[in-house]
Amino acid sequence: MEEQLTQRSATGRRGRLWLVIALLIVAGIVAQGIWSRHAEHAELQRDAAEHGMLTVEVIKPTQMKPTQDLLLAGDIRAFSDAPIFARTSGYLKRWTVDIGSKVKKGQLLAEIDAPEINDQLRQARADAQTARANYLLARSTAERWAQMAKNNSVSRQETDEKNGDMLAKEASLNAAQANVSRLEQLVSFQKIYAPFDGVVTARNTDVGQLIDAGSGAAGRELFHVQDATTLRVFVDVPQTYARMVTVGMPAELLLNEDRNRKFEGVTVRTAGAVDPTARTMRVEVDVKNPTGELLAGAYAQVRFHLTSATASYTLPGNALLFRPDGVHAASVDANNRVKLLPITLGTDYGTRVSIVSGLKGDERVIVNPPDSIVDGATVRIGQAHVKKSGQAS
Numbered sequence: 400m401e402e403q404l405t406q407r408s409a410t411g412r413r414g415r416l417w418l419v420i421a422l423l424i425v426a427g428i429v430a431q432g433i434w435s436r437h438a439e440h441a442e443l444q445r446d447a448a449e450h451g452m453l454t455v456e457v458i459k460p461t462q463m464k465p466t467q468d469l470l471l472a473g474d475i476r477a478f479s480d481a482p483i484f485a486r487t488s489g490y491l492k493r494w495t496v497d498i499g500s501k502v503k504k505g506q507l508l509a510e511i512d513a514p515e516i517n518d519q520l521r522q523a524r525a526d527a528q529t530a531r532a533n534y535l536l537a538r539s540t541a542e543r544w545a546q547m548a549k550n551n552s553v554s555r556q557e558t559d560e561k562n563g564d565m566l567a568k569e570a571s572l573n574a575a576q577a578n579v580s581r582l583e584q585l586v587s588f589q590k591i592y593a594p595f596d597g598v599v600t601a602r603n604t605d606v607g608q609l610i611d612a613g614s615g616a617a618g619r620e621l622f623h624v625q626d627a628t629t630l631r632v633f634v635d636v637p638q639t640y641a642r643m644v645t646v647g648m649p650a651e652l653l654l655n656e657d658r659n660r661k662f663e664g665v666t667v668r669t670a671g672a673v674d675p676t677a678r679t680m681r682v683e684v685d686v687k688n689p690t691g692e693l694l695a696g697a698y699a700q701v702r703f704h705l706t707s708a709t710a711s712y713t714l715p716g717n718a719l720l721f722r723p724d725g726v727h728a729a730s731v732d733a734n735n736r737v738k739l740l741p742i743t744l745g746t747d748y749g750t751r752v753s754i755v756s757g758l759k760g761d762e763r764v765i766v767n768p769p770d771s772i773v774d775g776a777t778v779r780i781g782q783a784h785v786k787k788s789g790q791a792s
Contacts, residue, residue, distance in 0.1 A: 453778045457731055457763040460712035463753060469640055469703040473652065473684070474633045477695035479595050479626035484614040486588035489513030491608050496622070498602055502593040508622055511589045511610050520582040527575035534568040541565040588612075597626035598691075627695045630686045632664060634701045635679035639745050639755070643705045644669065650684045651702040652693075662686050662693065664701070712758045713751040717767050719744075728758065729768040737765070737776045 492512040496502055541561040548558040601623035604610065611618045632652060636644050646669060652662040664686035673680050684701055686693065693699075720727040720739070727739045742757030763780070765772070 453769070453772070453776065454781050455731065455765045455768070455778045456781050457765055458715075458718065460714055460754065460758050460760055460762060460764060461751070462760055463711045463713055466704060466706050469636075469644075469705050470653075471634045471636065471701050471703075473699045473701040475652075475686075475693065475695055475697045475699055476631045476633065477597075477625035477627040478629040478631055478685075479597060479624075480695070481594050481624050482614070482620040483508065483591060483594075483622040483624060484618050485511060485591065485610045485612050485621060487511060487513055487516060487585045487610075488612045489516070489589065489610055491604050491606055491610055492589075493606060494602065494604065496599050496602070498599055500599045502597060502599060502624065504593055504595050506593045508591045508593055508599075509604070510591070513585075513589055516582065516585050516589070520579070520586055523575065523579045523582050527572070527579050530568070530572040530575040534565070534572045537561070537565040537568040591621065593624055595624070595626055596628075597624045599623070600625050625695055627688055627691060627693070630688050630693055630695060632684040632686055632699065632701055634682045634684060635674075635677065636682050636703075637746065638673050638678045638680070639753075640703075640705060641673060641680040644680070644682055644703055648703065652684070652686050653700045653702060654693075655698065655700070666703075711745065712754045712760055713748070714754055714758075714764060715751055715766065716747075718764050719752065720768055720770070720772075728754075728762070729765040729772055730762040731765060731778060731780060735778055735780065737772055737774060737778055739772075739774045 489511040490513075492510045494509040496506075496508050502508070541558075541564070544553055544558045544561040547553045548555060599622055601620070603619060603623075604621045610621070614620075632650075644666060646666055648666040650664045650666055652664050654660060654662075664684040666682060667685045668683045670681040714728060718728060719742075720729055725741050726744055728742050730738050730740055732738050740757050740762065743755040745753030745755040747753075765778075
């Protein structure tokens with residue numbers, strides 16, 4: 400009996416042992432499944448985070464040279480330029496110069512025949528003589544009446560009348576003399592003279608043509624004279640460089656038809672204000688032209704050598720972010736986080752744009768940043784482009 404109880408006890412212990420072993424095996428299998436699932440989930444999270452992080456390419460700003468060349472379009476004009484109109488009406492009697500003629504100041508250009516003005520002048524001189532005779536008679540009469548008034552031979556009223564008549568005759572004489580002077584000037588205007596030394600660039604009249612005085616709708620330009628020994632070259636400087644162009648600064652004039660030739664000039668005056676429409680400042684550069692090699696009215700380019708006191712940088716156009724609050728550059732800090740930098744743009748050079756302020760030069764600027772990029776976002780820098788950015792910097 401005892402042996403049976405012993406066998407049953409041993410059998411129970413073995414059964415319980417196997418049950419514990421089975422439970423442990425099942426628990427191990429369950430734990431292994433849970434752990435593998437957790438590891439897979441963690442790996443998936445790492446992969447999602449890795450693939451969800453934005454990969455960017457960065458470059459460094461390119462520092463511009465402190466001295467740079469500014470090339471702008473220029474309008475060449477003669478230093479003195481005058482259209483010549485007639486001051487009196489008549490028929491052209493003769494002309495003495497033609498297109499291309501060099502003239503001196505005061506040289507006769509043409510003569511107008513106006514006989515009616517000569518007749519008016521003769522009549523005015525005769526009227527002036529009559530007025531003078533009337534004035535002299537009135538003056539002597541007034542003087543005699545003044546002497547008689549001292550002896551009370553005539554009344555004071557009559558004496559005042561004689562003095563008033565003398566003053567009226569004097570005024571008539573002055574008017575007649577003024578009319579004579581006016582007509583003498585009209586007669587002198589029958590001869591047209593050059594106002595300054597120069598070259599005749601146009602002749603728009605011929606012998607026998609009717610000439611109307613004035614420069615309005617009735618009158619027309621007879622000659623055009625230019626003095627091109629010194630040329631005025633007008634340039635519109637953008638607002639960004641307006642303060643850097645000063646009076647006395649040298650400049651170079653370049654012609655499109657001969658790019659190898661350079662003509663020296665000097666900045667003589669600036670407008671001192673920026674045009675509110677074009678945002679440019681008008682600058683005048685004078686260029687000596689003693690041989691007449693340069694032609695007034697031609698198109699040219701003017702080069703200024705500018706020196707900037709502050710460092711300036713350039714970025715490609717695809718590195719700029721245009722936001723409602725202004726233009727920004729997206730940079731990457733040491734922790735690979737995005738930092739949006741507000742910048743001020745300067746001159747647009749086509750593929751690159753100068754940055755006036757907002758950069759220090761050591762930033763890593765993102766190229767082609769997405770519009771959805773935000774400040775503080777974590778990004779990954781593409782390894783392939785790190786080398787390119789290092790070479791570019």
